[in-house]
Amino acid sequence: MGSKQVVLITGSSTGFGRLFVETLARKGHTVFATMRDPAGRNAKNASEVRALAEKESLPIHVFELDVTDDGSVERAVNAAVAKAGRIDVAINNAGYYLSGLEEAVTTEQARRLMDTNFLGPVRVNRAVLPHMRRQRSGVLMHVSSAAGRVILPSAGFYSASKFALEALAEAYSYELAAQGIESVIVEPGAYETPVFGNTVTAADEARTDTYGAVKEMPAKIKAALSSSAGNPQEVADAVLRIIETPAGEKQLRYLVSPTSFGVDDINALSKQVQAKALEAFGLTADTKFLKGKAVGTV
Numbered sequence: 001m002g003s004k005q006v007v008l009i010t011g012s013s014t015g016f017g018r019l020f021v022e023t024l025a026r027k028g029h030t031v032f033a034t035m036r037d038p039a040g041r042n043a044k045n046a047s048e049v050r051a052l053a054e055k056e057s058l059p060i061h062v063f064e065l066d067v068t069d070d071g072s073v074e075r076a077v078n079a080a081v082a083k084a085g086r087i088d089v090a091i092n093n094a095g096y097y098l099s100g101l102e103e104a105v106t107t108e109q110a111r112r113l114m115d116t117n118f119l120g121p122v123r124v125n126r127a128v129l130p131h132m133r134r135q136r137s138g139v140l141m142h143v144s145s146a147a148g149r150v151i152l153p154s155a156g157f158y159s160a161s162k163f164a165l166e167a168l169a170e171a172y173s174y175e176l177a178a179q180g181i182e183s184v185i186v187e188p189g190a191y192e193t194p195v196f197g198n199t200v201t202a203a204d205e206a207r208t209d210t211y212g213a214v215k216e217m218p219a220k221i222k223a224a225l226s227s228s229a230g231n232p233q234e235v236a237d238a239v240l241r242i243i244e245t246p247a248g249e250k251q252l253r254y255l256v257s258p259t260s261f262g263v264d265d266i267n268a269l270s271k272q273v274q275a276k277a278l279e280a281f282g283l284t285a286d287t288k289f290l291k292g293k294a295v296g297t298v
């Protein structure tokens with residue numbers, strides 16, 4: 001793999017995704033800035049990205065990709081490979097926050113959240129992996145959250161979607177390393193992006209109304225998160241550093257957060273526990289990856 005990489009990013013219309021596009025392209029990486037409906041709901045965002053690319057002569061291509069649609073994901077990945085010949089990094093960034101008391105979240109709301117935040121990366125990874133396998137290299141990057149490690153009331157479904165993503169990404173990391181493919185997790189804390197304005201609220205208000213004072217909790221937590229939010233460029237700079245870290249030297253997890261709450265302690269302990277669990281299942285002795293990564297000192 002050369003130093004300049006080919007990167008496909010989901011959810012590039014706003015927020016982190018948009019910053020990843022600009023930050024990586026300005027360092028010379030070829031970026032497929034994917035978003036849903038670039039000719040319709042995201043027409044303004046798509047034309048701003050294209051205008052920036054033209055103004056600064058940046059290697060950015062805007063493609064349509066809705067992570068909830070198998071065909072859309074496959075078309076975008078195939079078009080990117082047809083254009084650039086390869087995909088070195090897939091950044092699973094598209095996602096949204098769902099706020100509300102858990103009992104008030106309808107099953108349809110829960111299904112949609114998982115379809116985007118969890119099954120979206122499943123679709124993207126399944127589409128890019130045959131190309132990475134052919135290359136014998138590649139990075140699956142998963143934008144999780146500190147809420148993929150700790151749980152706040154009124155964020156249970158969001159956490160469930162990110163915990164699910166973390167489990168998938170970690171299992172992938174064990175299975176794919178022998179093929180030269182890395183799986184990494186980025187855990188942002190609260191950052192100032194449109195995420196809070198795009199939040200979906202639990203729909204069953206009749207259930208919420210039975211909770212007395214507890215029903216104020218979702219709004220309080222959302223307000224606390226948005227008032228402590230940091231500059232999202234920190235996350236884009238971290239993603240750039242991770243992508244430019246040589247193959248085999250990346251960590252599995254990166255917490256990037258204005259405040260830790262001890263999430264880094266959970267990650268350190270989890271690494272030890274995972275190493276013991278893998279050892280107990282006899283998986284450490286004969287696999288290059290398991291020796292180097294889960295048990296080693298990355």
Ligand SMILES: NC(=O)c1ccc[n+]([C@@H]2O[C@H](COP(=O)([O-])OP(=O)(O)OC[C@H]3O[C@@H](n4cnc5c(N)ncnc54)[C@H](OP(=O)(O)O)[C@@H]3O)[C@@H](O)[C@H]2O)c1
Nearest residue numbers: 011013014015016066067094095145188190191193194195
């Ligand atoms: N900001 C934070 O504090 C924070 C903290 C931890 C983790 N995160 C995670 O960071 C990621 C990016 O969020 P953000 O903070 O940058 O918020 P954002 O500005 O709202 O960005 C979310 C992006 O996801 C896209 N998206 C949603 N559903 C999609 C779908 N079906 N197909 C394709 N794209 C879709 C949105 O596109 P549209 O424009 O089409 O809606 C948008 O581009 C999310 O996974 C979020 O959970 C954010």
